[in-house]
Amino acid sequence: MIEHVVPAAVSTRAAYGAELDDAPLFPEEAGAVAKAVAKRRAEYAAGRACARTALSALGIPPGPILRDTERGAPIWPDGVVGSITHCDGYRAAAVARTPDILTLGIDAEPHGPLPDGVLDVILATPHERASLAALTAQAPQVRWDRLLFSAKETVYKAWYPFHRRMLDFKSAELLFTPDESEDPGHGGYTARLLVPGPLLTDELRLAHFSGRYLARDGFVVTAITVQHDDVK
Structure with a gap:
């Protein structure tokens, strides 16, 4: 669904139901949710997996997507803007290169x-x-x-x-x-x-x-x- 509300310059990936809820995390990411409840860990894993797939479409190799220490917002690779969202039954990520998109939120x-x-x-x-x-x-x-x-x-x-x-x-x-x-x-x-x-x-x-x-x-x-x- 998310692909229908963003311009072509934005790369997206979405997951429905429990798809990707058990996706592997990098050690740095796993540590960030080690004490979280299972539901939160699943949402986090699926969101990161969606983000990595979306980034790969921009030619960016997989790597950890950490959180800032202030509000927990994702830290994106240099030259990239992005956003992750999740609710019951749906997780999605959207990313773009900064020469194309200044900022985005989903x-x-x-x-x-x-x-x-x-x-x-x-x-x-x-x-x-x-x-x-x-x-x-x-x-x-x-x-x-x-x-x-x-x-x-x-x-x-x-x-x-x-x-x-x-x-x-x-x-x-x-x-x-x-x-x-x-x-x-x-x-x-x-x-x-x-x-x-x-x-x-x-x-x-x-x-x-x-x-x-x-x-x-x-x-x-x-x-x-x-x-x-x-x-x-």
């Missing part, structure tokens, strides 16, 4: 309602609430609340490499635009940053992110990719 979630109270945490503006209500009235078969949660995860993942610090759920306003088709389960979204955006040059700050979403086969996937042409 997320996957089960296509079901959010737990009670979560929506109040992630909503930031009355405009978001009104938009979500209108979309739900038009296409109730799509769990727009879950899509909003997933899309906000991608904003953080695309933001983090620039600032190396947390971005609050309420620091961006998201609006969805379904594609012009009979299926509202795919389309785009825009995340307007409500805080100073990533500084790309001495004078240019990124004020918003644009992404794509897909709701299908029991999952929602979302992705933000920032290409060089997006900031010219």
